[in-house]
Amino acid sequence: MRKPVDRLVPMVEVTRMTGMTAAEVTRLIAAGHFPPSWYGAGRAKRWSVAAIGEWMAQREAQPERALSPSHPRAPTGYCVNEAALVRQAPEHGGRFMSADRLRAFAVPVADLLHSHSGIYFLWKGDRIVYVGQTRAGYHRIALHMANSAMDFDAVGFVRCAREDLDKVEREYLDRLLPDLNADPITNMLRRRRAARSAKP
Structure with a gap:
């Protein structure tokens, strides 16, 4: 049987596959804990989908290490x-x-x-302004809270199996078109909706 053809993907696809930010991926690469990149057309860096899949499988196969007393930090x-x-x-009452x-x-x-995976929703007032996915609980939400450009005042979360994250996130993005999501498909659908509403 022939092996499937591997694909090389850009950083934006790597972040979607892994649920990590580009900065997190870059730190892992610098530490030698992530598959190396390749140069694609125009000398742009690309990563092997197969290599990332193997790296994720190895990471998920070792969760029990996290619960060992010798592991002081939460694992990836x-x-x-x-x-x-x-x-x-x-509450500390002043007494030992x-x-x-x-x-x-x-x-x-x-x-x-x-390590709950799922879809999260950032709210501003009564509107959902951002939809995202996470493979590692609430870490991504904490990163948004640290980002001063993300203006939201409440967070919602729907648990979802990892294999369904892309499909479910896309469905919510297509239906809600949140203001702070700026991926090409959401931008295109937002422009179409604006054009339809502008017609007399």
Whole structure:
């Protein structure tokens, strides 16, 4: 049986496949933890879809390493649910608490780590202004919160299997046409809608 032909894709496609930002991918490449790039037409960098697929499969095959006591940091593909930790935390009342007392407020690492994939919605008032997908919980949302150019005041999340993320995200983008999404298809559909509404 012949192997399928591999494709070389640009950084924007790499970020969609991995659920990471371009900066995160660049950091992994610099550290030697991501497939190397190739030069395509016009000397533009491209990445092998097959190589990225293998890298993602290896990463997903090792989630149990995250739960080991020797792993102090959440692994790639996992996020730490800080809200669960804060909800469990007592207020400091000015008095020393013993280790036994503090242990009552400890949250198991397994309860803090999560890797839910899904579609998220950024709201401004009563309008959805951005739709995105994430393969690693709420990490992408935290990045948007750190971006001063993203103006939103509420967040929604719908869990979705990783293999369906692209299809479901595209459906929401096509129906909602959020203002802050600037991919070529959404821009084209937004222009068409504006042209239809401008006709007498």
